[in-house]
Structure formats: C-alpha cells, structure tokens
Amino acid sequence: QKEVEQNSGPLSVPEGAIASLNCTYSDRGSQSFFWYRQYSGKSPELIMSIYSNGDKEDGRFTAQLNKASQYVSLLIRDSQPSDSATYLCAVRLSGGYNKLIFGAGTRLAVHP
Amino acid sequence: DTEVTQTPKHLVMGMTNKKSLKCEQHMGHRAMYWYKQKAKKPPELMFVYSYEKLSINESVPSRFSPECPNSSLLNLHLHALQPEDSALYLCASSQDREAEAFFGQGTRLTVV
Numbered sequence: 001q002k003e004v005e006q007n008s009g010p011l012s013v014p015e016g017a018i019a020s021l022n023c024t025y026s027d028r029g030s031q032s033f034f035w036y037r038q039y040s041g042k043s044p045e046l047i048m049s050i051y052s053n054g055d056k057e058d059g060r061f062t063a064q065l066n067k068a069s070q071y072v073s074l075l076i077r078d079s080q081p082s083d084s085a086t087y088l089c090a091v092r093l094s095g096g097y098n099k100l101i102f103g104a105g106t107r108l109a110v111h112p
Numbered sequence: 113d114t115e116v117t118q119t120p121k122h123l124v125m126g127m128t129n130k131k132s133l134k135c136e137q138h139m140g141h142r143a144m145y146w147y148k149q150k151a152k153k154p155p156e157l158m159f160v161y162s163y164e165k166l167s168i169n170e171s172v173p174s175r176f177s178p179e180c181p182n183s184s185l186l187n188l189h190l191h192a193l194q195p196e197d198s199a200l201y202l203c204a205s206s207q208d209r210e211a212e213a214f215f216g217q218g219t220r221l222t223v224v
Contacts, residue, residue: 031210032210032211032212034212034213036215042217042218043200043202043215043216043217043218044155044202044215045215046212046213046214046215049212088154088155090213092209092210097160097167097168097209098209098210099157099160099168100145100157100204100206100213101157102154102155102156103154104153104154105154
C-alpha cells in the first residue's frame with residue numbers, strides 16, 4: 001500500500017464548476033496535510049495546509065480532513081482554466097522524522 | 113516572504129564532472145530538504161536537514177552529497193552522475209518538521 005494515494009486523472013471539469021480532488025493516506029499517526037499545485041515545468045506551490053478534522057476555506061479553495069477515514073480532499077470552486085495543473089497531496093508521516101511524502105498527483109484540466 | 117532561491121536554474125554536466133547545487137532561504141526556517149522529481153512523477157525525498165544536522169537520508173547513492181553550512185544554506189554536491197540522474201532537483205524549507213514546506217524554483221539537471 002502506498003503511503004499517499006491519489007487518482008492520477010486527468011480530471012476534466014468545465015469552467016465555473018467545482019473540482020473535487022481526493023487523497024488517502026496510510027499512516028494513522030499523521031497530523032499534517034498539504035495540497036500543492038504544480039504547473040508543467042515549474043516547482044510545487046503550496047495552496048493549503050490542514051491539521052484538524054473538518055473544513056478549511058481559503059478563497060476558492062476548501063480543504064477537508066477526516067482522520068478517522070484517513071482521507072483528505074480539496075475542492076476548487078468556480079474553476080478557471082488557470083487552475084489547470086497537477087495537484088499534489090502531501091502528508092507528514094509520524095514516527096519522529098516527520099517525512100513529507102507526496103502522492104502521485106491528480107492532473108486537473110479546466111476547459112472553457 | 114516565502115522565498116527559497118536555488119541556483120543554477122539549469123545545469124548540464126558530464127558523467128565525470130563535479131558540480132554543486134545551491135539553495136538559500138532567509139525565513140529562519142530550521143528544516144531544509146532536497147527532493148528529486150522525474151517527469152510526470154511526484155517529488156521524491158532525498159535528504160532532510162533539521163537544525164543543520166542531517167536527519168534523513170533516503171538511501172541516496174553516495175554520488176549525491178548534501179551539505180548544510182549554516183541555517184540559511186543547503187548544498188547538494190554532485191559527482192560521477194549517471195544519465196538516469198537527470199531530473200528536476202527541488203530544495204524546500206519549513207519552519208520546523210511539522211510545518212508546511214516551501215519550494216524553490218528547482219534546478220533542471222541534465223547528465224550527458
């Protein structure tokens with residue numbers, strides 16, 4: 001079982017729609033979770049961090065965390081073509097070293 | 113300011129060359145990371161420095177040698193690389209081992 005799992009996509013949504021990106025993780029002790037956006041040829045850019053169960057909203061982005069289900073999601077409202085990118089879920093593993101491990105990423109395509 | 117600066121942006125080196133990648137941050141972060149990213153793959157953790165001490169080495173071949181001269185600088189010394197080592201090398205930093213990590217723009221390395 002991979003430590004962080006994401007559907008690789010592509011996820012295709014029309015402009016203005018809600019994009020829903022999902023991530024599951026295997027380490028029950030993990031406490032810190034992050035979403036990064038990566039455009040082709042560029043480095044990952046942090047868009048959300050979440051540490052507690054529930055929802056966290058920042059502009060058009062909402063991160064949701066359910067530690068009991070070991071599930072993290074990212075909702076993007078009013079999707080724009082500029083949101084087209086790969087979205088990486090990242091988890092800090094427990095066990096003392098707090099390694100930051102990435103899922104394979106979901107490619108999102110927002111079409112006009 | 114969440115800036116992590118990496119130099120050079122691009123590097124082409126022969127298999128017998130010795131070169132170094134540099135990373136700098138002035139955010140007072142105490143954890144710094146090296147990741148390797150191949151095309152269409154997620155970032156893969158190589159090394160973690162915490163308070164200027166190497167805390168994680170993900171079984172990286174000895175032809176990669178990290179160095180942390182002070183709390184703001186991180187180097188990656190390269191020697192006798194193979195063509196399969198060609199990748200995007202990413203430096204990141206975080207305030208501590210739980211906080212979110214911020215990435216530099218990366219060094220695109222080509223080994224010929």
